[in-house]
Amino acid sequence: MNKNFDAIIIGGGIIGTATGYYLSQKGLKVVLLEKDFLTAGSTGRCITGIRQQFSTPTSIKTAMESVAIFKTLDEEFDFDIEWASSGYMFLAYDEEKVKLFKKNIQIQRQFGLKVNFLTPEECKKVVPLLNIKDLLGGVWCASDGQANPFLVVKGFSEGIEKNGGKILINTKVENINTKNNKVQSVSTYGGETFSAPVVVNAAGPWAREIGKMVNLKLPVEPERHEALITEAVAYQRIPMLVDYRADGGYFVQRVTGQFIGCYTPETLIPGKNTNSTLEFLREMSRRMSRIVPALENVAVLRQWAGSYCMTPDGNPIIGKTEIEGFYCAVGMCGHGFMLGPALGKFLAQYITDKSWPFNLDEFAYGRSFGEREKMV
Amino acid sequence: MSSKKDIIICRCQDITLEQVEQAIDNGITHPEQLKRFLHIGMGPCQGRTCGQLVTRILARKTGKSPAVIKPTSTRPPLISVPIKELWDREDE
Numbered sequence: 312m313n314k315n316f317d318a319i320i321i322g323g324g325i326i327g328t329a330t331g332y333y334l335s336q337k338g339l340k341v342v343l344l345e346k347d348f349l350t351a352g353s354t355g356r357c358i359t360g361i362r363q364q365f366s367t368p369t370s371i372k373t374a375m376e377s378v379a380i381f382k383t384l385d386e387e388f389d390f391d392i393e394w395a396s397s398g399y400m401f402l403a404y405d406e407e408k409v410k411l412f413k414k415n416i417q418i419q420r421q422f423g424l425k426v427n428f429l430t431p432e433e434c435k436k437v438v439p440l441l442n443i444k445d446l447l448g449g450v451w452c453a454s455d456g457q458a459n460p461f462l463v464v465k466g467f468s469e470g471i472e473k474n475g476g477k478i479l480i481n482t483k484v485e486n487i488n489t490k491n492n493k494v495q496s497v498s499t500y501g502g503e504t505f506s507a508p509v510v511v512n513a514a515g516p517w518a519r520e521i522g523k524m525v526n527l528k529l530p531v532e533p534e535r536h537e538a539l540i541t542e543a544v545a546y547q548r549i550p551m552l553v554d555y556r557a558d559g560g561y562f563v564q565r566v567t568g569q570f571i572g573c574y575t576p577e578t579l580i581p582g583k584n585t586n587s588t589l590e591f592l593r594e595m596s597r598r599m600s601r602i603v604p605a606l607e608n609v610a611v612l613r614q615w616a617g618s619y620c621m622t623p624d625g626n627p628i629i630g631k632t633e634i635e636g637f638y639c640a641v642g643m644c645g646h647g648f649m650l651g652p653a654l655g656k657f658l659a660q661y662i663t664d665k666s667w668p669f670n671l672d673e674f675a676y677g678r679s680f681g682e683r684e685k686m687v
Numbered sequence: 688m689s690s691k692k693d694i695i696i697c698r699c700q701d702i703t704l705e706q707v708e709q710a711i712d713n714g715i716t717h718p719e720q721l722k723r724f725l726h727i728g729m730g731p732c733q734g735r736t737c738g739q740l741v742t743r744i745l746a747r748k749t750g751k752s753p754a755v756i757k758p759t760s761t762r763p764p765l766i767s768v769p770i771k772e773l774w775d776r777e778d779e
Contacts, residue, residue: 348720355723461723480717542731542767587763596773607771612731613762 316342316477318509318662319497321484321521323347324354325460325648326640327513328467329655334509335474337663342476342505344497346483349468352515354460354648356585356617358538358571360551360563361649362399362455363424366415369673370626370650371422376668377653381458384652388466392458395566398550399455400434402602403447408555412450419452426452440547440605455551457563460648467655487524487637494525494636509662511638516583516618518641525634530680531642533618535580536573537591541609543568552602560598570609572599585616619645623680629654630661632676638662639676696744697737699730707741711748718745722759731767734759 316339320331323345331341345351361381363374384392403409412428419426429451431443437451468478483500487510496506512529514521522529549564562572572595592614600607622628622642627650629640640658643650661667672678691705702725715721718741727741728734734741738758746753 348717348723350723351719461726465724480720541770589763592764593774596770600770600774608769610731610767610769611764611773612767613729613733614764615762 314505316340316507319505319507320511320513322513322515323349324352324515325651328464329651330511330658332467332470333656333659335471335476341471343478344482344484345480348480350461350464353617357460357648358573359457364399364452371419373650373653377650380652392462393566394458396454396456398453400550401450401553404445404556409447440603442602442604489525492635508636513640516620525637527632530623532581532621533583534621535584535616536619537587537616538573539595539611539614541570541611544609562599583618587614587616627674628676629658629674630676696740697727699732700726702727707744716749718759
């Protein structure tokens with residue numbers, strides 16, 4: 312195999328495959344190196360939700376672009392990625408959340424997002440199985456949705472190969488070689504060396520380790536989040552329900568019938584540990600059936616855990632670094648799958664044309680980190 | 688002999704022998720990758736039957752010994768459990 316490429320992507324999740332796909336579409340010869348298998352990191356462990364309801368302009372615009380892309384992927388890949396505009400409903404159980412949600416709506420609407428604050432009775436009309444006890448209202452965005460992360464990555468990776476690129480699984484990066492502050496090549500534990508003037512760090516939970524290879528300190532910290540999925544039952548159009556109470560959680564019914572959900576642990580668990588716990592299984596069951604009581608008869612099939620790759624301000628880090636040719640698309644903070652198609656497209660454009668579609672300073676590498684985004 | 692289209696390997700997700708072989712022919716030879724891209728073994732039985740069948744098909748197609756083909760991760764709960772059995776309403 313000729314080992315000279317135009318771009319080397321490190322990481323076979325949504326970020327790596329989407330970035331690689333759009334680069335290969337622009338005629339670049341891409342090789343993607345994945346240490347395990349495609350979707351083995353955070354992407355394949357996510358709960359499939361895709362929302363546009365964020366609280367800052369950059370995130371909202373990026374997410375809206377992502378939704379626009381998700382809608383075209385069936386046709387682009389020529390198979391069903393299980394996209395559905397099944398919506399997101401944020402539930403408010405205290406006045407503070409009501410206020411915050413209403414404030415966010417004002418920001419979101421500036422970008423043309425159709426989002427409304429509903430009374431509990433109106434929420435129940437959208438989701439007849441919803442328990443509205445203690446509920447003060449909910450924010451409803453019908454154009455948010457869901458898709459299948461495995462199939463989306465499959466489509467992007469097959470696209471890279473169709474465009475003449477290579478996908479190498481079981482290929483762990485050992486070193487990134489630089490000369491005069493410029494990337495030259497990437498060598499692997501298998502003893503191979505790939506040369507390219509562009510290297511993209513899309514390593515998710517392992518992004519910091521990849522950064523270290525070029526002496527960059529990336530402020531990305533993986534945290535464990537557990538999840539579970541139930542058996543498939545008749546589709547009841549249950550949107551992603553987001554409950555931000557201390558003992559809340561979020562879950563959605565997949566268009567294929569399963570309920571999939573997770574919650575943010577009260578005490579954060581840093582590190583790449585992806586063990587699952589009985590406590591989560593029991594707690595999540597309680598929290599889900601509290602919101603949708605009909606779930607009590609549905610059986611849980613499987614539980615697992617994945618990493619949210621957190622940055623200090625809750626926004627991703629994307630773009631160039633002080634090492635010429637070394638780009639980052641890391642620290643997705645639990646939003647990698649939903650933002651991935653857009654961020655991949657933006658980064659590919661940035662690498663080839665040196666321009667962003669709009670100002671992405673909020674996501675820039677080297678920015679000063681302020682407060683974490685309110686709607687995690 | 689029946690067609691490979693008619694042989695179901697994963698009963699929970701209706702995945703046929705033809706689909707599994709096609710995926711392997713398309714280069715998906717990692718058991719975890721097959722599981723995720725085909726959803727094989729992700730239904731109610733959690734791969735109890737199809738897991739072993741996939742190992743054998745992979746061994747046959749790739750010429751590897753079944754002994755070196757790593758089975759996919761087993762995750763809790765070992766059998767599916769209704770949500771109402773998982774928490775005690777007395778605690779509410």
